[in-house]
Amino acid sequence: MENSKENSRRKFLKATALGTVSVTLGLSAASSFLASCSSSKKTAIKPTGTTGFDQQPLAYSYSALEDVIDAKTMEIHYSKHAAAYSKALKEAVAAEGLQNESALENILPKVSKYSAKLRNNAGGHYNHEMFWKSMRAKTSDNKPAGKLLSAIENEFGSFAALKTKVEEAGTKRFGSGWAWVYMDNAKKLLVGSTPNQDNPLMDVSEIKGFPVLGLDVWEHAYYLKYQNKRADYMSNWWSVVNWDYVQKRYEAFL
Numbered sequence: 216m217e218n219s220k221e222n223s224r225r226k227f228l229k230a231t232a233l234g235t236v237s238v239t240l241g242l243s244a245a246s247s248f249l250a251s252c253s254s255s256k257k258t259a260i261k262p263t264g265t266t267g268f269d270q271q272p273l274a275y276s277y278s279a280l281e282d283v284i285d286a287k288t289m290e291i292h293y294s295k296h297a298a299a300y301s302k303a304l305k306e307a308v309a310a311e312g313l314q315n316e317s318a319l320e321n322i323l324p325k326v327s328k329y330s331a332k333l334r335n336n337a338g339g340h341y342n343h344e345m346f347w348k349s350m351r352a353k354t355s356d357n358k359p360a361g362k363l364l365s366a367i368e369n370e371f372g373s374f375a376a377l378k379t380k381v382e383e384a385g386t387k388r389f390g391s392g393w394a395w396v397y398m399d400n401a402k403k404l405l406v407g408s409t410p411n412q413d414n415p416l417m418d419v420s421e422i423k424g425f426p427v428l429g430l431d432v433w434e435h436a437y438y439l440k441y442q443n444k445r446a447d448y449m450s451n452w453w454s455v456v457n458w459d460y461v462q463k464r465y466e467a468f469l
């Protein structure tokens with residue numbers, strides 16, 4: 216009896232903590248994905264700026280990521296490519312009667328029911344909103360810490376080994392796509408990649424789970440500075456990863 220009460224209390228505290236973190240960070244994806252995994256009980260998803268259909272302002276200037284990502288690439292990537300995904304997403308949402316969906320994460324797990332336009336632009340918008348938040352000005356010796364670092368070391372052996380796996384995933388992705396660090400439903404950290412603008416939250420994705428960190432390997436993300444050298448872009452990218460944000464995503468899904 217005591218045990219079951221204690222279990223209920225723990226579950227409640229965990230659910231409450233997740234909800235708080237989700238709302239604070241705009242990470243309702245975590246609760247949505249959890250809800251999609253549990254057949255009996257659907258969690259209400261609170262709309263947040265991050266999970267909506269509009270592009271959010273960048274938290275830094277276009278030149279903030281120099282010399283890893285040049286200002287011109289950032290400007291075109293954010294104000295042209297990513298802006299176009301948001302615009303087309305809103306058109307698709309209106310055309311397919313999804314205006315009343317409160318969050319993008321409600322759509323991604325059932326994206327197979329909708330058009331290619333919706334799939335491509337819902338992914339495009341979600342992936343980029345996450346990507347912008349996952350970066351910050353370059354710092355030397357930039358690396359994860361805390362629980363996330365422990366999990367990386369447990370799963371991959373070292374942070375260096377994780378970086379190698381992500382870069383391999385990005386290299387092997389033929390054409391356009393993303394390399395991901397994601398968590399499966401058992402909270403295990405994994406590395407994989409998706410084509411185009413797909414992501415692990417989508418029911419159509421070969422890899423399924425909660426995306427913790429995504430690296431854009433479309434040529435538009437690096438071509439002005441790196442031309443054909445995707446590998447150089449990927450290895451330099453680690454110095455601008457915002458590990459505080461990545462860690463929060465990780466903990467939101469723990």
Ligand code: MN
Nearest residue numbers: 296431433436
């Ligand atoms: Mn992109």
